[in-house]
Amino acid sequence: MEETRSDQRHALIIGGGIGGLSAAIALRKKGFKLDVIERDPEWSVYGVGIIQQTNVVRAVAELGILDDYISSGYGFDHVKIFAPNGMEVAHVPQPTLVEGYPAGVGIGRPALQKVLGDATTRAGANVRLGLTVSDIEDTGTLVNVTFSDGTNSSYDFVIGADGVYSDTRKRIFPDIPGPQFTGQSVWRYNFDRVEDVQGLWVYNGAPGVGLVPMGPDIMYMYVTTPEPDNPHFAPSTLAAEMRSRIENHPSESIRNLASKITDNSGVVYRPLEGMMLEGDWAKGRIALLGDAVHATTPHLGQGAGLAIEDALVIADELSKSDNVEEAFRNYRNRRFDRCNYVVKNSLAICMGQLGKGPAIDNSKATAEMYQIVAEPI
Ligand SMILES: Cc1cc2nc3c(=O)[nH]c(=O)nc-3n(C[C@H](O)[C@H](O)[C@H](O)COP(=O)(O)OP(=O)(O)OC[C@H]3O[C@@H](n4cnc5c(N)ncnc54)[C@H](O)[C@@H]3O)c2cc1C
Secondary structure (H helix, E strand, O other): OOOOHHHHOEEEEEOOOHHHHHHHHHHHHOOOEEEEEEOOOOOOOOOOEEEEOHHHHHHHHHHOOHHHHHHOOEEEOEEEEEOOOOOEEEEEEOOOOOOOOOOEEEEEHHHHHHHHHHHHHHOOOEEEEOOOEEEEEEOOOOEEEEEOOOOEEEEOEEEEOOOOOOHHHHHHOOOOOOOEEEEEEEEEEEEEOOOOOOOEEEEOOOOEEEEEEEEOOEEEEEEEEEOOOOOOOOHHHHHHHHHHHHOOOOOHHHHHHHOOOOOHHHOEEEEEEEEEOOOOOEEOOEEEOHHHOEEOOHHHOOHHHHHHHHHHHHHHHHHHOOOHHHHHHHHHHHHHHHHHHHHHHHHHHHHHHOOOOOOOOHHHHHHHHHHHHHOOO
């Protein structure tokens, strides 16, 4: 553990998800004393996976947990793009940013949560589950927090990493509009990994389909579909609903997989929403990170990666300055352009797929994104 002058400073992180836990690990490395609170008493996440791009492997290396992370997922080095009928139309190599390691990773959300959660507790952060904030007051020199169990504590600063519907954002910026539904939704389901699927496979067309390996024996499929009326589906209908969207897919492999979607409880359905906080990302001694400030649609597979990078940058800035507000400003300035790029370009792909904007060439967009996120954070 690095010992720095930060040793005396005490911080609270609200939200024990991907961004909050990464921030906890990064801040503990810089010597801050930390409490992390998580609303969910079970600390649970849903069971499909997540794509982690080349910049995320570098960020996880900086957190110091790369070996655990890689061994919990499936490393790969390319994206294959297919025409709807299954003909391969592009092979996009991913740049390797950490020598000796895979360029990208597919990983189950529970596996990622375990790697980050174990590292957070190992690093000495005080994690409290089933707890949220009832009241928060920034005095200008400290932040006084009352928790939902009636206890109180004071902190030098607070980080809200409480996701897309962030209560912390609502408290400090009550007038900022929340996330907007795009008109598109995503369906996900796990399968035994098909042997040939050794990287991210993306099928162009409508619906958009992707296959992501997340372990030697397991992969997941995502299917993006227009759902303009934002319907609600009864849990008992989810498998049939997902199947119906791809059972006539032009690719025989996708049709074969469709027939195996039979378990309603295995289908994860999610309307896609997005938001970008264009103004400040902090007020006084309370800052936001991850989806609380830049909830991107998943079309470039970068939302979680951005949250992990935010964590490294905010910890770096806080360790360099005793002036919390200055550190928060510098953090936002270092992060804004990249996050804005991902949110705007992901949304453009989504709008192209919905016919509400120009169609975006997936292979070009992916190659450009790799170039941009390879830049240092
Ligand atoms: C369909 C879909 C697919 C995606 N696919 C990818 C992908 O392939 N690759 C990728 O990089 N990203 C992907 N993302 C994005 C990614 O999931 C998010 O960007 C990431 O989870 C953001 O992390 P976070 O920590 O900001 O928020 P979260 O992961 O949402 O964590 C927030 C945490 O805060 C807790 N919390 C909330 N409110 C409170 C409160 N008031 N008090 C205490 N705790 C609270 C929550 O319980 C949760 O644990 C996808 C997103 C969606 C919707």
